[in-house]
Amino acid sequence: MMRASKLFCICVLCGIVSAVSAQNVYKTDVVASYYADKFNGRKTASGETFNMYGFTAAHKTLPFNTIVKVTNLDNGKTVNVRVNDRGPFVEDREIDLSKAAAQQLGMTASGTARVSLEIVQSPDEENAEIERTLIAASAKSEEDQRWDIQLGAFADKGNAKLLARRLMQAGFTNVAYQKVGNITRVVLRDIATGDVDAVEDKLDKNGFTQYIVRERKNIVTKTTED
Known part of the structure; x- marks a missing residue:
């Protein structure tokens, strides 16, 4: 009976861990592309200047400043990018990456890759982190x-x-x-x-x-x- 109870608890805990992990998974098998040279230096939809050497991305709906972990499903390589633009406006493509991000995923030769997307940090969490940083800086200033x-x-x-x-x-x-x-x-x-x-x-x-x-x-x- 004790062993069965332990097994039940382990299963419940595993379910909780899986549920927590699943909350961050945004898309599991979608297509990523990348944009580079001819867009470099242009304004993005967020108002920032596009830098193809930065780790940023374009997405149609995710809020600006969302941090997304992108995993190349073919080779297991990953990269974290920050959403600061809108796109891609090509059918069946989910996210457009900067050249630097595409290079880290090993997809520049093919131009596209099958990827999974995981939300690492939402804009609200980013603002909270900024606030914590400001509070720490204020405390340091007081010191x-x-x-x-x-x-x-x-x-x-x-x-x-x-x-x-x-x-x-x-x-x-x-x-x-x-x-x-x-x-x-x-x-x-x-x-x-x-x-x-x-x-x-x-x-x-x-x-x-x-x-x-x-x-x-x-x-x-x-x-x-x-």
């Missing part, structure tokens, strides 16, 4: 940001020096002045994003509870030694 923490702003430079001295006595080594008109700011300068919280905690523990955190952008500062 690269630098910050100044302003502790005071004084018309009297003497008062600025007194505050700077207190900060240095508390163990802060990045104390600096910023001159804005007749005002002298006292700041902790050039702090990495990941260090801001720790610096704020240290300020609070030493009784410096009033401050302003500013992103550091082309700010001219002078060290307290100047």
Whole structure:
């Protein structure tokens, strides 16, 4: 009974795997052709310039930017192409490949080949990937940001020096002045994003509870030694 149950589970799992794989299969036995020289440099239906050395394809209905895996059924060679054009407008042909893609499939001599088509990535998935890339880039940009923490702003430079001295006595080594008109700011300068919280905690523990955190952008500062 246990063996039968295991066999049933294996069959069910195999069925699930087959179903998942089948979802990506678009066409199983169709004809591919390719287009090249006389079209090279012309505008495609998507507005892009056709480059016969790129891995692209024309299809009558698949959305632009769909990534399709094309398999040559005669030799087993495969290539991934991105749909950026419309066609082919010849009866019984399913997809028109760039010259580079046709070469990878080994079909340039014959001009056509029997192929299967599998959807590797839909435009929605591509947009999601782009969004993930932008989020990662944004996070990296945030990591690269630098910050100044302003502790005071004084018309009297003497008062600025007194505050700077207190900060240095508390163990802060990045104390600096910023001159804005007749005002002298006292700041902790050039702090990495990941260090801001720790610096704020240290300020609070030493009784410096009033401050302003500013992103550091082309700010001219002078060290307290100047």
